[in-house]
Structure formats: C-alpha cells, structure tokens
Amino acid sequence: MSQPLFRTPKGTHDCLPEDQQYMTYIKKAVRHRGRQAGYKRIDTPMYENRAIFERGIGAHTDIVEKELFLVSSKQSDDDAPAFALRPEFTAGICRAYIEHGMQQLPQPVEFYAIGQCFRHDRPQKGRYRQFHQFDFEVIGLKDPSLDAQLIQVLTKILDDLKILPRLTLQINNIGTSESRRALAQALQDYFIGKERHLPELDRARLKSNPMRLLDSKEEDTRVLLKNAPTLAQFIDDESKQYHATVLEYLEMLEIPYVENPLLVRGLDYYNQTVFEFWDQSTGAQNAVGGGGRYDSLIELLGGSPTPGLGAACGIERIIWHMKEAGVQVPNKDQVDIFVAQLGPEAKKTCLKLITDLREMGIHTLGALGEASLKSQMRLADKFQSRYTLLLGKMEVKNGTIIIRDMAAGKQKEIKFKDILPTIKKMLGEQNLDAYTLKDQLGKEVDED
C-alpha cells in the first residue's frame, strides 16, 4: 500500500465505524440517565470568545496557558486571535446561561452536552488534542444533595457501561476561594528565602498561581513541600460541614468513595466539592472523569452571583476501558440481506425489492454492479449478510427467487410474490429496524 499523502493532524483521530458503535452506545446511556434526572441537552459553539476561558478557567492554568487552541478569523489576522476552541464545556454553558437570561427559569437549570473539546497538549496514550466529552451542569441552586446526585448520575452511566468496577471515586473539598487565597499567601510566605531552590518553572508559578506547586512533579519542589502549609489548614467550617454532608449522602446512595485531601483539580473556577473517577491501576494519570462546584464562575463571566456544579467524562478513555474490560456493544450496522441479481430485468426488479425490504426495517445491500452471480455471492459473504437473495434471468422468467442462508450454506427457491413476508418471518419481527422519522414524530405528538 502506498503512503497516504495526508494524515490526521497530530493528536487527532478518525472515529471509524467500529468505534462509532461504542460512541452511540455511550451517548445513549448519557441521554437516558440525563433525562431520567431532569437534565436537558445543550450544544454551545465549538469556539468561544477566548476571554471566557481565560477568565473562567484561569489565565495561569495549564489549560489556558499552554493548551488553548486559538482561532483567528481572516479579518483579524493582524490582531491577537479573538476566539479559542473550547477545551471543556462548563465555561461556554455558563456563558449561555447568562446570555439567555436563564436565571428567570426554575432553578436549578440542568444541562447535559456531548461533543468535541480541544487541548493543545502533548499527545500520548489517552491524551489527544481533539477528544469527546459528555458533560453535566447544575446551575442556580446549591445543596450537598445536588453534588451527591450528580455523582450518582455519573456512577450510573459508568455502571451501565460496565466499567465502574475499574474506577475509584476520589473526592475532596477545597474550601472557598478565600481559603485558597489564604493558602496561596501562606505558600508564598513559606517559600520566602527558599525560592532559589525551586526549579525555574515553579518559581514562576509561585508568583502567578502558588497552588499549582502542590501537584508539581519536580523533585526539589516536592522535598520543599514536605513542611509547607496544606489546604486542610485553611478550609473553613462551613465547607467542612458541607463536605461531611455530601459524604453522608453518598453513603446513603451506596456510592463508594475515597477521600483524597490532595485532589485539587487544575482549574481556577472550582471551589468546595471536587471529585474525579480514577483508573484503579494508573490513578490520577488517566482519570475518566471529574468535576466539582464552581460557585463564582457565573459572576466572573458577568452574571449575577449564581452557584454551579458540573462534571465531564472523556469518551475515548471510556471506550478504551470498555474494550479492556471486554464489554460488547450491539452492532447495529449488520447487513441482513444481500440481493444479487443478473440481467437488466432482474436488476430493475431488485431495485424495487431492495426499497421494499429497507422500508420494512431490514438492512439491505445489493444491485451494486454488473458482476457475475458468483462474485456477488463472494461479496455477500464479505459483507457478512445473513441471507442472500438471488434473482437471475431464470428466476425472473419463472416468477421465483432464491433465498440462501449464508451461515448454513443452504438455499431454497420460493415464489417472488412471497418474498417479503418470508424474509420478515425468517428475521423475526422483533429484529426489524423499523424506526422512521415519521413514526418518531407521530409518537411524540401522541405523548403530548
């Protein structure tokens, strides 16, 4: 095979039909569990005013500082790019909540979203530049029971997808922004006189975002951190109480968790509850999902003070886990019938037959060319069709058609006029893919 002239850009990938089956299955679980719990679907643009991410997520976080894909329109090429591809959903959804005056709606307003996100990260296993997330947001009301219920929705989905046993729920409370400001100040004070022992990057972080030293990978920093002030020392009583109640509710809902005082999450907008679903074998490295409270984000984006809570999971990582765990998903793309024909009369008759079969909800292929019956049969085999229908010149003349069971290797000739009911019976009515848009609309009208 010759080398392709073009390939997918680094860190992106095609989602081929094999993976679409997983995608569809996962989206179905998300929609189902979301609707059950009162969430409504929202789609926001893939790119937004970059300030939404810079303000919301924080200018000195990895996601904004290093990973934002900037987008410039042609007109503004001379200026700094005005837009950025979304690295996550929360900030855009909060922008939508404000822009559409949703504080007038009954609160909380609950959304779910499914789609692509973009981070200009160094690609590696489970880390891409374009990837899919599903996301849940609960905006406008604050209560520990909402935190527990959101975690429960995620848990249900991960359980539906049969990967929950591979994961652990890690949870922490990082206090209010005041607690974190106090810690940031305490860290800066603690490092006075010790700066020169810090690696250059961490020295810069000490000025811009001292909290980020806490999960530094640098050995020198880690040594110095041993006696440094910790977040736990600065958590206010209200947050402690809030956390205890969330945990109590999780226990009530029989959701196992691990309390992790070091879990902070990388984004500025979080406060109080934060959580992640970690892979049991690799830990934080390849978390499948995470989220937390963001009670000051809406205000930061120009809205009136409004509490918020959200979480997102990475779909590629979920698919990886499902494959590792051997989870089978239904293949809805199977070919039921392959129609082979020979001669112009047969071909015309088959065009009508194929249409009728498809209308009945039968996945049908055929009338693909002028090849011999033998090579059409080989094709039917390659497409893994369950049955092949053969219509040659003789059959047209006799008003018959041949049905071949591909697995059994047996065939029989029947009257052409009986073909539709015969096939329907052979496949079983319950296996027909009888969905049509008209049916669906009809159903919705009925349900009203």
Ligand code: AMP
């Ligand atoms: P985060 O809010 O950054 O924790 O992202 C939520 C989830 O999205 C993570 O737990 C991952 O499953 C997924 N995710 C984040 N970044 C990437 C990436 N670069 N490639 C693939 N999945 C990602």
